[in-house]
Amino acid sequence: MTTIRMVDPATVTGKTRAVFDAVLRREEKVFGATAVSNIWRCQGHVADYVEANWERSRALMQRGRFAPLQRELIATAVSAANACTY
C-alpha cells in the first residue's frame, strides 16, 4: 500500500508541471509510457524537490559516454541488489 497520495499530473501547475511534462516526454521515448510514472508522481508534492531529482536524473542518466542500455544494466542490477521491486 502506497504511503503517500500520488500527485495527479492533470492538476499540477508551475514548476512541477514543467518537470512532469519533461518526464513524460522522456518516458514516452524510452519505454512508451502514456502517463508520468509513480516514481515521479510521488515526489510532486514538493516542486523544488522533484525538480532537483529530475535535474540529477538528466545529468546522470542521459548524459555521458555510455549507451542508455549500459546505464540501465547498472540501474537494474543495483535495484535488484537493493531488493527494490518497483
Added chain:
Amino acid sequence: MRLGLDEVGVTELMAVTEHARAMATTAAALLLERLDDAGGLVPAVTDAPEDEEVRTLLADIRTEVPSAVLWRILARNPHYLRSTWRKEQVVMRDGALNARDKRRVALGIAMSLRARYMIEYHAALVRRAGDGDAEILEILGVVDHYTTLNTLSEGMQIESDIVPPA
C-alpha cells in the same frame, strides 16, 4: 523487461548481480579490505601450494585478476576455489552481454554495497579494459541516482506502473 534484453540477457544480468553481491559478501566476510592485503580471517595459501590442481588453478587465476589473495584464501578448500572460479568465468565472460559491460555492472554492485575490496578489484579490471575516471564516475552516478529512486520507492511503497511491452 523494458531493457530490450531477451531471457538469456536478463539471466546473465541477474547472474552478474548476484555473483558480484556474493563476492562482496565473501571478501568482507574474510575481512579483506584492500587489494594488497596479504590475508584475512583465514590465511591464504602460498603462491605455490603443494596440491597440483590448486597450483595450476591459481597460476591461471593470477594472470587474470588484479589481486589473487581472495582466491588464495578460498584455495584452502579446493572445491570452493574450483567451483567459484568456474562460476566467475561463466558469469563474467562475453555472452548476450559483453564482458566489459558485465564488469561495469559488478563495479556498480560493489559500490552500492560499499564493499571496499571488491570496488578496488572490479575498478582495476574496468581500468584494465580501458575505462578511465569519467567512466568510473558515470557508473557511480547511476548507482547514486538509483540509491535515491530505490529509497523513495521503498519508503513510499510505490506500486509498479511500468507496464512491459506487449
